[in-house]
Amino acid sequence: MPGSPRTDRRRLGNDAWEALLSAHARLMKQFAAEDIWQDLSMREYDVLYTLSKCREPLRLGELHQHVLLSQPALSRMVERLVERGFVARCPDVRDRRGVRLSLTAAGRDRQRRIGARHARSVARALSAELDGDELAQLSAICWKLARPHIASKDDVKEAT
Amino acid sequence: MPGSPRTDRRRLGNDAWEALLSAHARLMKQFAAEDIWQDLSMREYDVLYTLSKCREPLRLGELHQHVLLSQPALSRMVERLVERGFVARCPDVRDRRGVRLSLTAAGRDRQRRIGARHARSVARALSAELDGDELAQLSAICWKLARPHIASKDDVKEAT
DNA sequence: TAGGCATATATGCAAATGCATGTACTTTGC
DNA sequence: GCAAAGTACATGCATTTGCATATATGCCTA
Numbered sequence: 001m002p003g004s005p006r007t008d009r010r011r012l013g014n015d016a017w018e019a020l021l022s023a024h025a026r027l028m029k030q031f032a033a034e035d036i037w038q039d040l041s042m043r044e045y046d047v048l049y050t051l052s053k054c055r056e057p058l059r060l061g062e063l064h065q066h067v068l069l070s071q072p073a074l075s076r077m078v079e080r081l082v083e084r085g086f087v088a089r090c091p092d093v094r095d096r097r098g099v100r101l102s103l104t105a106a107g108r109d110r111q112r113r114i115g116a117r118h119a120r121s122v123a124r125a126l127s128a129e130l131d132g133d134e135l136a137q138l139s140a141i142c143w144k145l146a147r148p149h150i151a152s153k154d155d156v157k158e159a160t
Numbered sequence: 161m162p163g164s165p166r167t168d169r170r171r172l173g174n175d176a177w178e179a180l181l182s183a184h185a186r187l188m189k190q191f192a193a194e195d196i197w198q199d200l201s202m203r204e205y206d207v208l209y210t211l212s213k214c215r216e217p218l219r220l221g222e223l224h225q226h227v228l229l230s231q232p233a234l235s236r237m238v239e240r241l242v243e244r245g246f247v248a249r250c251p252d253v254r255d256r257r258g259v260r261l262s263l264t265a266a267g268r269d270r271q272r273r274i275g276a277r278h279a280r281s282v283a284r285a286l287s288a289e290l291d292g293d294e295l296a297q298l299s300a301i302c303w304k305l306a307r308p309h310i311a312s313k314d315d316v317k318e319a320t
Numbered sequence: 321t322a323g324g325c326a327t328a329t330a331t332g333c334a335a336a337t338g339c340a341t342g343t344a345c346t347t348t349g350c
Numbered sequence: 351g352c353a354a355a356g357t358a359c360a361t362g363c364a365t366t367t368g369c370a371t372a373t374a375t376g377c378c379t380a
Contacts, residue, residue, distance in 0.1 A: 012295040013283035017187070019302030024184050025228045026306050027177070041338095041366095061328065068185045073367050075330060080366095097328040097375040123173035129304045135172040141298050142179030144289045146186050201336095201368095220359065233337050235360060240336095257345045257358045 020142075027125060036117040040110070043069065045118070047077065048086060048103060048111040057100035059092065086110060180302075187285060196277040200270070203229065204237060205278070208246060208263060208271040217260035219252065246270060 032042055040048070050066045051058060064074050078101060081087040086107030092098035103111065126135060192202055200208070210226045211218060224234050238261060241247040246267030252258035263271065286295060 009287055009292060009295075010279070010283040012292060012299070013286035013290075014279050016286055016290075016295045016298040016302070017282045019299045019306060020180065020184065022226070022306035023302040024180065025226065026308070028228055059328085066182070066185065068188055070368050071328090072330070072369080076366080079330090092328095095328080095376070097373095099329070119170070119174050122177045123170040126173040126176055126305070127169055129308055130173075130176075130301060132169060132172060134301050134304075135169075135176045137297050138176040138301050139172070139179045141290060141294050141301075142176070142183040144294075145286070146179060146182035148186070148289055203336095221357090230338050231358085232339080232360070236336080239360090252358095255346075255358080257343095259359070 030125060031118065031121060034118075034121055036114055036121070038110070038114065040114065043067070044077065044081060045111070045114055047074075047081065048107055049115060051087065051101060051103045052108060052111045052115070054102075057088075057090070057102040060099050060101060063101060081107070190285060191278065191281060194278075194281055196274055196281070198270070198274065200274065203227070204241060205271070205274055207234075207237060207241065208267055209275060211247065211261060211263045212268060212271045212275070214262075217248075217250070217262040220259050220261060223261060241267070 028042070037045060046067060047063065050063060060071075060075060060078065063078075064071055067074055069077065078087055078089065082089050085104055088102050088104050088107075089099050092100050130138065188202070197205060206227060207223065210223060220231075220235060220238065223238075224231055227234055229237065238247060238249065242249050245264055248262050248264050248267075249259050250262075252260050290298065
């Protein structure tokens with residue numbers, strides 16, 4: 001007995017989310033188990049990686065949008081990375097409440113070394129399961145989820 | 161200037177992983193911000209949810225495969241859930257090193273209540289960005305990543 | 321421009337986490 | 351059938367995290 005289109009859609013969405021969570025957990029564990037992180041945690045590497053992608057020094061708040069950590073936890077993680085010489089923190093001239101963060105030379109070097117190995121490992125893991133089309137589909141779909149469009153009134157109405 | 165097929169594939173894989181991570185982080189934050197979790201953390205809910213899916217009481221180790229937490233952390237989280245009356249822990253008869261975990265009535269009830277609301281919210285969030293085909297593709301692809309096939313010698317050779 | 325509300329980041333503190341290791345049990349090799 | 355190695359889970363301890371809140375600055379209105 002087929003469900004209503006509405007119920008189907010709901011199942012589809014929940015199954016997709018569970019699949020994404022499972023894939024995430026499986027791969028994160030696999031990557032974490034590799035011996036490439038030196039004295040960094042994966043979360044710390046994530047911060048260095050995010051900073052490495054930006055030409056402009058990043059605000060703590062902007063960094064926070066990309067990292068799954070509470071704001072205070074991120075603030076202190078950055079503090080530790082500053083102490084260890086991987087990140088530079090300087091006041092923002094435009095908004096003196098804020099901070100601007102960038103990689104030091106040491107931080108950039110560390111990110112590059114770890115990143116090179118990690119990237120190989122990521123490509124290997126994903127390519128082992130998916131062909132080129134699937135990889136492209138996964139990218140396209142996940143980027144849609146990562147950068148949601150602004151909710152319109154219609155969306156809100158539909159959501160009810 | 162197009163890269164070699166090998167380089168392309170590597171880029172594809174890394175881009176897909178970054179997209180998956182971004183989608184994961186964005187949605188996790190969105191869900192975490194919702195006011196439906198009562199006195200549970202999302203991680204604790206995840207444990208209750210995993211247990212709710214299994215007819216047989218689960219071994220701690222099996223649970224650990226599904227949850228992104230160290231074994232000791234999971235052991236103690238389960239301990240807290242037992243103390244709070246959501247999970248029952250009994251020794252495994254076959255292997256007396258082990259433990260079998262199941263939901264109590266209270267745990268099942270709590271999972272169902274929270275799960276009902278969370279499922280709505282998940283479906284809404286994913287459906288807002290993806291159509292039915294995309295949801296189905298995402299499921300299929302992520303399940304492949306979540307349950308990898310056993311590595312053969314050929315895979316190892318290719319990976320080099 | 322002073323007062324009040326909003327925003328960006330930091331800090332105090334209890335709780336949760338990871339790493340190293342301990343304990344109990346099981347399996348293996350002889 | 352027993353010693354040695356392996357596996358499943360728990361515990362000690364230092365570190366990290368989250369929550370609530372403080373601090374500092376920006377913005378807006380009278």
